[in-house]
Amino acid sequence: MSEYGTGREPEELTFAAAAPVRGGAFTRTWWGRAWLQALEDTALDGQQVKAGRRHARAGAVGAVSVRPGRITAVVQDPDGTAYRADVLVRTLTEEEWDRLLDLAVDSAGHIAALLDHEMPPHLVEDATAVGIDLMPGIGDLEPECGCEAWDHCPHTAALCHQMARILDEDPFALLLMRGRGQRPVVDALQVRSAARAGGGTAAGAPAGAGDAPAGVSAAEAYALRDILPPLPEVPVVAQGPGEPPSLDTETDPEPGVEPAALEFLAADTAARAHRLLAELLAGREVAPAGLTVAQDAVRLAAGRPPGWVAGRLASGTGRSRAELDAATRAWRWGGAAALAVLEGSWTPDEEALARAAARLAEAWEEGEAPELSRSGAHWTAAGARAQLRLGEDGRWWPYRRAADGWAPVGPADRDPAAALTAATAEGERDEESPGSHRLSE
Structure with missing residues (x-):
């Protein structure tokens, strides 16, 4: 469990050790796989990477500490010998962070994905295009281990595999490794979004960025208060669709007409209409x-x-x-x-x-x-x-x-x-x- 949600932004997050797991894919997200690909591309000995994966599957990786530029955990060998393993990652400069946040705020989809704990691939691609490597690449995962191996050993490889699982659930951990945690990133995105909406510029943004039309003055808008009709209230969607009418009457139906079938079709139509209305009012596009x-x-x-x-x-x-x-x-x-x-x-x-x-x-x-x-x-x-x-x-x-x-x-x-x-x-x-x-x- 991490420290997110405590009301303060920690310099370090700690994720509890995971239980052993057997078989299946080790990570389920594209960004988790990209992290492991960086490990495989960096390590000189693929057997060490496989040994690390077995360590991670066996639950040999202890609690993982994540902080800017470094992740740390204690990893145990099968004989019980424990080693401290560290993996170092380059942090972004202030100027790189400004460029990355400007890219993120350009798309509401980027912000929504980040807040939903997903790493939007287009943001990563756009950042790479302007020289910001958000995801690690070859040589970006630098190992340090108490076993004194000079390359990735089973202990640092196990730590990287465990980190892939953490990134599956919380891609903000990657941003913390790069220098900023969730709260500073979200706050910076909100400041930039507000500046764009108001026609101003965010701190660190170039002059003229996010310019908007001048709009109507407050005095003019207030003077029109008795002329313009009030805006209608946003309708409130009922908890569920209404009950279809009952066709169980004393009158015999026409030949070929099945009242029970009509009742079922009416209920289905009402349910579909209710769902479409709820999706439209929530701002989601409804495809035919x-x-x-x-x-x-x-x-x-x-x-x-x-x-x-x-x-x-x-x-x-x-x-x-x-x-x-x-x-x-x-x-x-x-x-x-x-x-x-x-x-x-x-x-x-x-x-x-x-x-x-x-x-x-x-x-x-x-x-x-x-x-x-x-x-x-x-x-x-x-x-x-x-x-x-x-x-x-x-x-x-x-x-x-x-x-x-x-x-x-x-x-x-x-x-x-x-x-x-x-x-x-x-x-x-x-x-x-x-x-x-x-x-x-």
Whole structure:
């Protein structure tokens, strides 16, 4: 646990030691992988890096201290011998910080991503373009260890692997290593944003930056107070959609009209309208659905209609009930994209498959990775009930064998190693999976 949220900005953050972990990808974010890539590019001996990864998996890294220019932890060898390991990182100059913050404030998306504890890739790319290396590169992770190794040893490599996990959860730790923690960065972004909005300049920004139109004087605006109508109140979204009307009346319906089906469709329409209104009022852009009839039937079935309605949806789209069950499981994990992976077929290019194979080999220790047989975009683990499926958008979907065939068991991931970890995870409880629900008979 770090010291963020204490009301003061510490010069040093301490992250508690992590429990041992086996198998799977070591880091799940692109910035965590970039950090480990810098370690692999810097270390002269790849065996030391692998030994460090085993140390980190075994939980041999103690609490990690992060401060400007340095990270520190005590790492234990398998025989119990403990060594203090340090990794040094160059801090940014004041001038570099000014340029980086100006880049960040130019995009509301950069600020939103940072506040959501994500490292926006375009910010890193823009910073690199102006000569600021935010992510470490070759030679940027300088080791110091009590074992007196002159290059990266298993102890500093283990520390770097543990730091990758920390960066997954808190990319602000990288900014602290570069010289400033979360509170100073956020405060500086707020000052610059306010200066841009008000037409002024922030401290350290060049004159003329962020100029805005002069606007209306306060006296003129006040004089118009009785002429201009008041602004309407922002509507408040109800907690949920309204109840659809009941069609259970004493009047017999027209031939071919099913009141229960109409009630279900009315409830579905109300729920969609409520969701669209909430997203629009929250400032989120709403893209049109653009679903085919077959896709919309699966979306409706995912809303758990009465059994006979589900039967009509299945027969109306040429599916059996079992096929509709599988389609709704996929829909709940990822909508139309997941459905296309379940029901579609395509042949990916060999370059994409080669990159995936290399990534999987990198993520597992020797002898730990399951053997995979490949058929087009489907990779199946030998001797396991696990499979990976590659979508045309480049994302990997985890599948597991069920009684009625292969079924998706999680959301898609750009990293095939992370998707394979989800597919091979033990102890999954189908009752809690969005894709586990079978349509009522």
